[in-house]
Amino acid sequence: MFDFKIAEADKAELYRQLRDAADALTAGEPDAIANMANVAALLWEALPDLNWAGFYRNVNGELVLGPFQGRSACIRISFGKGVCGTAAATLEPQCVEDVNAFPGHIACDSASASELVVPLVHDGRLIGVLDLDSPRVARFDAEDVRGCAELARMLAPRLAAATKAPAAS
Numbered sequence: 001m002f003d004f005k006i007a008e009a010d011k012a013e014l015y016r017q018l019r020d021a022a023d024a025l026t027a028g029e030p031d032a033i034a035n036m037a038n039v040a041a042l043l044w045e046a047l048p049d050l051n052w053a054g055f056y057r058n059v060n061g062e063l064v065l066g067p068f069q070g071r072s073a074c075i076r077i078s079f080g081k082g083v084c085g086t087a088a089a090t091l092e093p094q095c096v097e098d099v100n101a102f103p104g105h106i107a108c109d110s111a112s113a114s115e116l117v118v119p120l121v122h123d124g125r126l127i128g129v130l131d132l133d134s135p136r137v138a139r140f141d142a143e144d145v146r147g148c149a150e151l152a153r154m155l156a157p158r159l160a161a162a163t164k165a166p167a168a169s
């Protein structure tokens with residue numbers, strides 16, 4: 001549906017296109033899981049050198065695996081644990097050059113060498129985190145952090161869980 005043909009060197013333009021595509025895909029769709037699934041697919045297609053791209057959701061104070069692309073991953077991560085749990089606990093992006101040097105890193109895929117995790121915050125509430133893994137050490141830089149943080153800001157309201165279904169009678 002979207003065709004990304006931007007040189008990796010032009011990251012600002014790549015992230016601008018990614019944001020536009022994610023905006024178009026999620027605008028007007030209230031289902032958080034559907035939106036996460038489409039954005040995970042977009043990230044996977046648009047960003048080079050990834051081996052995992054997706055979401056963990058804040059479910060009652062615990063991170064629970066959401067839609068993603070890549071190998072199957074650990075399902076539950078406590079706040080404060082690993083790179084994802086650190087982003088959730090601090091509400092700060094975590095850009096890790098070498099995951100083997102990160103104390104407590106959770107190795108879901110042994111191919112992962114670097115990782116970027118950005119918290120998703122809406123109305124002062126942590127919705128979850130966006131997680132990108134790469135098999136290349138130091139794959140992510142300040143421009144990736146900025147690009148993903150802007151994407152997260154735009155998307156957070158559309159990734160917040162929809163209202164609860166009424167009880168079945």
Ligand code: SME
Nearest residue numbers: 073082083084105106108
């Ligand atoms: N490496 C993450 C766990 C999630 S996987 O990378 C998909 C962490 O340390 O939190």
